Amino acid sequence: MGERRFLLFAESAPLRAVAARSPEHTLDCGVRSAAERREQLKEVYERALGCTACPLHQTRTTVVFGAGNADADLMFIGEGPGANEDRQGLPFVGRAGKLLDTLLQEIGLERASVFIANVVKCRPPGNRDPHPEEIEACHPFLRAQVELIEPRVICTLGNFSTKLLRGDPTGITRLHGRAEVRTIGARTIRLLPLFHPAAALYTPSSLQTLREDFSRIPELLAAPLPPQPDAPLTASPTAEAPSEARCETPSGGPATGASPESPRHARSDAQPEPELVPESEIVTEQLGLF
Numbered sequence: 018m019g020e021r022r023f024l025l026f027a028e029s030a031p032l033r034a035v036a037a038r039s040p041e042h043t044l045d046c047g048v049r050s051a052a053e054r055r056e057q058l059k060e061v062y063e064r065a066l067g068c069t070a071c072p073l074h075q076t077r078t079t080v081v082f083g084a085g086n087a088d089a090d091l092m093f094i095g096e097g098p099g100a101n102e103d104r105q106g107l108p109f110v111g112r113a114g115k116l117l118d119t120l121l122q123e124i125g126l127e128r129a130s131v132f133i134a135n136v137v138k139c140r141p142p143g144n145r146d147p148h149p150e151e152i153e154a155c156h157p158f159l160r161a162q163v164e165l166i167e168p169r170v171i172c173t174l175g176n177f178s179t180k181l182l183r184g185d186p187t188g189i190t191r192l193h194g195r196a197e198v199r200t201i202g203a204r205t206i207r208l209l210p211l212f213h214p215a216a217a218l219y220t221p222s223s224l225q226t227l228r229e230d231f232s233r234i235p236e237l238l239a240a241p242l243p244p245q246p247d248a249p250l251t252a253s254p255t256a257e258a259p260s261e262a263r264c265e266t267p268s269g270g271p272a273t274g275a276s277p278e279s280p281r282h283a284r285s286d287a288q289p290e291p292e293l294v295p296e297s298e299i300v301t302e303q304l305g306l307f
């Protein structure tokens with residue numbers, strides 16, 4: 018069984034259990050295994066570390082590539098790193114991140130079972146909005162993340178990721194809580210636009226709305242995977258296009274045996290507390306994120 022590592026969390030028992038059922042070798046249908054996709058994701062991460070494609074590289078402390086389960090069914094995509102994230106190299110580590118953790122727990126999930134990324138991987142100075150050319154420059158990394166992680170559901174957090182992934186300027190106020198099927202690069206997923214947790218921190222009514230919208234996530238994870246496009250993948254900014262990566266059962270369910278109740282999006286009430294990896298290890302494990 019291949020290792021399954023997370024940036025912040027040591028492997029928990031239920032996740033080990035599902036890893037045992039996950040395809041760590043190439044599946045019969047000729048697709049890439051989870052282990053292969055994870056390795057490719059690491060390569061994309063290493064490329065992102067050296068990225069100078071937009072001016073944000075001049076002011077960043079670290080690249081905040083994203084973190085979590087490289088084989089997650091559920092991805093969250095925020096806007097861009099803030100000061101804390103820029104310092105630590107991890108997404109959503111401040112108050113908004115704590116709220117995200119709480120909301121995940123309320124629907125029986127934990128951070129270690131999802132993948133969290135941002136539209137831009139480097140902090141916009143002074144927490145200003147990312148500029149269109151910065152979003153564009155970073156977009157290949159996000160596309161690669163979606164194509165390699167192969168989520169079933171993506172929750173966009175706030176306006177920037179919602180507009181980018183929908184390719185449409187309609188704002189989050191109109192769209193929040195309304196799930197739709199969208200094709201992102203070579204992956205067709207269920208997209209659920211959500212208010213950004215930072216906005217919900219300051220407005221009780223937004224928090225209530227965010228909570229209600231969050232409650233839709235389990236049913237979306239349980240829904241069959243939408244039909245996938247035939248187009249060849251272009252998974253990483255410069256990597257060669259890999260083929261479709263995850264076998265799906267005829268009913269559209271994952272071939273891994275995962276279900277909404279399975280540890281792949283594990284219920285936190287059935288799990289021991291995740292073990293925190295000491296900070297020194299986080300630093301030394303920067304290349305072993307997944």
Ligand code: URA
Pocket residue numbers: 095096097098099102107108109110113135215
């Ligand atoms: N806000 C975001 O959009 N992303 C982060 O990583 C942190 C705060």
